[in-house]
Amino acid sequence: MGGRCEACRANLNVTQKQIKCTQCSHNYHSECINFNNDTASRSEWKCPACTASCRKGGDNSNTPIRTNKSPSNTVYDKTTYRSSNKSTDQPTCITETSSCQPYNLELINSIELDKKLSAIKFDIIQELKLSLITEIKNEITSNLKQL
Known part of the structure; x- marks a missing residue:
């Protein structure tokens, strides 16, 4: 397919899963719009912007x-x-690119926010794991000293 993903604006690589909107012909990373083969048929799929404007x-x-x-x-x-x-x-359906831009921006912001929240969640979980391991080690050491 090639080109840029309309959601994240990154280049589309041939090794990445991607999908093309049947309405506006824009390309998207399957991951950016949470598309999998169970979601819908590729031959009928419409991007979020076209779906919203229809x-x-x-x-x-x-x-x-x-x-x-x-x-x-x-x-x-x-x-x-x-x-x-x-x-x-x-x-x-409205297929003008200008009507799709605000929705794309909202979609991109949502994706970026999800990525940031996932990173924060990961950091918190890692911090809790380290804290828990340290706490357990200290408790075991304390109990062994008492024996």
């Missing part, structure tokens, strides 16, 4: 929109309907 439920042109009620129209409830020129009920 309207769910199809055409909603007949969805009522309530207007603000003023004291003068408390008896009558005015309802306005959205007009649409669409002839299909297929979901409409």
